[in-house]
Amino acid sequence: MAGDPYAALGLTKSATDAEIKKAYRKIAKEDHPDLNPDPAANERFKAAASAYDLLKDPEQRRRYDAGEIDSQGQENQQRRYYREHAEAAGNPYAQSYGFEGDPDLSDVFADLFGRRGGAGAGFGARAGGYDMRGQDYRFNLEIDFLTAAKGGKTRITLPEGGTLEVAIPEGVRDGQTIRLRGKGGKGMGKGAAGDAYLTVSVAPHPQFGRDGNDILVTLPISIDEAVLGGKVPVPTIDGPVNLSIPKGATTGQKLRLRGRGIKGGDQHVELKIVMPPKIDDALAEFMANWRKDHAYDPRKGA
Template identity: 65%
Template sequence: MAGDPYAALGVPRGASADDIKKAYRRIAKTDHPDLNQDPEAVKRFAAASAAYDLLKDPEQRRRFDAGEIDAQGQQQAPRWAGRSGAGRSAGGGHPFGGGAGHGGDPDLSDVFADLFGQGGPGGAAGGGRRGGFGGFGGFGGFGGGRADMRGQDLRLALEVDFLTAARGGRTRITLPQGGTLEVAIPRGVREGQVIRLRGKGEPGMGRGEPGDAYLEVRVTAHPMFTREGDDIHLVLPIALDEAVLGGKVAVPTIDGPVSLSIPRGASSGQRLRLRGRGVKGGDQHVELRIAMPPKVDAELEAFFEEWRRRNAYDPRRGMVDPG
């Protein structure tokens, strides 16, 4: 029941000192604020700490059982002189009396060794975790230290232009907590890929490490290139005479222009391949598209009228009446 130290530890009134210690150990492993930030867990741990402070001392426990002191360690009647340390601590303490945590009890150093390292938090040797039991802040009345807690991770969207994603490079971002950071973009990074920046998240508490920043890549579209896996696709306009006569033309790639041979009599939709010109060893596929001259003059018109008279052909043969 509320205010009962035995109930706070979950043990009967006849429990042995060892049972009381084990009960406190069990609660500390699940509800210690360095391990569980839930407000209800914090309350359970505070009550268990105060209960243990009251019951760990045989004389103080005897007096409580006899009704000489109450659950707060206060004398029930003025005729009892009271035992030094049996009442509330000068700083307000816990409702069951005694100091915060395990009150420096050397017998409890092993209780927290498996939770916080050898000697427990705030151990007498000075090598324990700062902000552990009896020394963490933010939980009123537990002491003046600070909890060691890892900072939260950040998840951010990172917009990268197409060529930087394909070739790799560097970009600068502004962090939510202020300041800028230069980020290395690996060659061939893909849409939706996540880049992890260790230690660039929210700062930790106490000696806690900062969190990480996770950047989810968003690749902007390119006016000429598209990407499928590690292959690059490009539609290449060619002139009418280049389609008829063939020849070499300059073709853009993600790493700069290269020369491409157009075969004689090339057609729109014909695909050519540039090996190794894609992303990380992929290929670049070039789709040819014949582009008419901006103006059909009288000379070109007369030439094709004569050519058609002599060499007419039907590229749509069989399409109109496939049966």
Template identity: 55%
Template sequence: MSRDPYEVLGVAKTATADEIKKAYRKIVRTSHPDLNPDDPDAQSRFIEATEAHDLLKDPAQRARYDKGEIDASGAERAPERKFYRDYSGADGASRQGAGGFEDFDTASIFEEILRQRGRGGQSHDRGDWAFNAPGPDRRYQLELDFLEAAKGAQKRITLPDGQSLDVKIPTGTADGQTIRLRGKGGEGMGEGPNGDALVTLSVRPHKIFRREGNDIVLTLPITIDEAVLGGKVQTPTIDGPVSLTIPAGASSGQILRLRGRGVQPGGKKPRGDQRVELRIVTPPKIDDALKDFMESWRETHSHDPRKEMMS
């Protein structure tokens, strides 16, 4: 990537991390090659946006780019070349003292280079120096549906180079969780192992379910007669509809619990529950029969649910 990453994502240099993330997600939706198969330029835009996001989402990398220490591809910028004459006096003698350079021994410098090579994991092979180093980790973003995260799934992501990577989503995956895929990162140097792929997961909200810990929470509408008389009703769960018993005299805000109908976390932890919050909903149109009944009931019954609040 040669373009300014801020320009690629369409954000200002003062943009927050959330603004950068939102801008990247917007481009992914409009430029991901899997979502836009008829757009020949989608892949190049997706690759460019991914590289820009990878650079700017890392605070340290972003700071170095802003200071001009690295370029838009993340490569080190070449330092300004210095020549011996810049550090010597008019007579060619090396400067001494604070801020200057002492006379140096070229043999000692060469020995230090060899020591650095040894610490860097280099090995001696057939009389030549061979460099072995692990490959770099690669970071990716993947959006999931709520149920895919809760129940587990198999997903495929398209990498910036056009290749595909299969990702197994475990049950009970949480928003912001990162999955490590061993050996799926950058290629190692020499005999060094490949790096890892680090896939950070983002879970989209569900229209009726929400998650609290390992519990699934749901607000369930019920009718007036179901609240007064009780009965069995169908309620959604992440595994499909089940029958739920509404107790007679139920109130809005009352919580009923379905044991073991929540999220199954990893390891040996028990599965969560589903908490169902009841909400009484009146009919969209009050007919004469219901109106007459309620007026008659009001005349013969006195019930003030706000009485204790006023005392």
């Protein structure tokens, strides 16, 4: 194709070999006709392919820069350059654009196109079309704390419309990525479907915290429960259970419920003594009389 091969790659004559290859890779990924059906993209790709064929060869590049050959590699009015020949009707290598002879560049598409067939079947070409793996989908998925802890199901909306039911595994963590094999975009030809990747965000819970597979809970108790002890209901991820509060319990004291966490973990309960909403006369008088003979310093030795 006529024109400045450097311009076709978006470069100048000072470009290095590495820059030439990088520029061609970028154009190939964006404008290859199997990836972009726009006719203008096809023309840009053909121009870039022709330019790369010329410039990747050091001797050809030298001769072009010296004015010995033109942008099509023609010399003395030579009309048949490789690119034109490759695109000629009936040529079994037509539309391959030279990838079979350049393994490095064929790797550009290794994650997009299968390699079915023999030489000349570039990009997974087969009779009647191409095999191409489907696109991977990526989603950010927020779930509630209990669904993350116990597992469950939710639904997501797919880019092309429709929904997909997703099974959330028990104990999934905030920031964890779930891979759903074959749940991405459909492949072309015999290409496999892509995968779906869900990055999980776990919403906070008003009562529960988490440390690994252990559940953390702060349990408010009254003065009399702290002094006298007793059975007090405490929430767990499986519903409330009764917890034995020892006599003389104090704020910050931790109790453990074995096996009440996530996947066999434990639940740790931190006690917090809460004063009554109002100190009435009876309570104040009782405490005043109690303090006369039972005063103590909770800050001693602190």
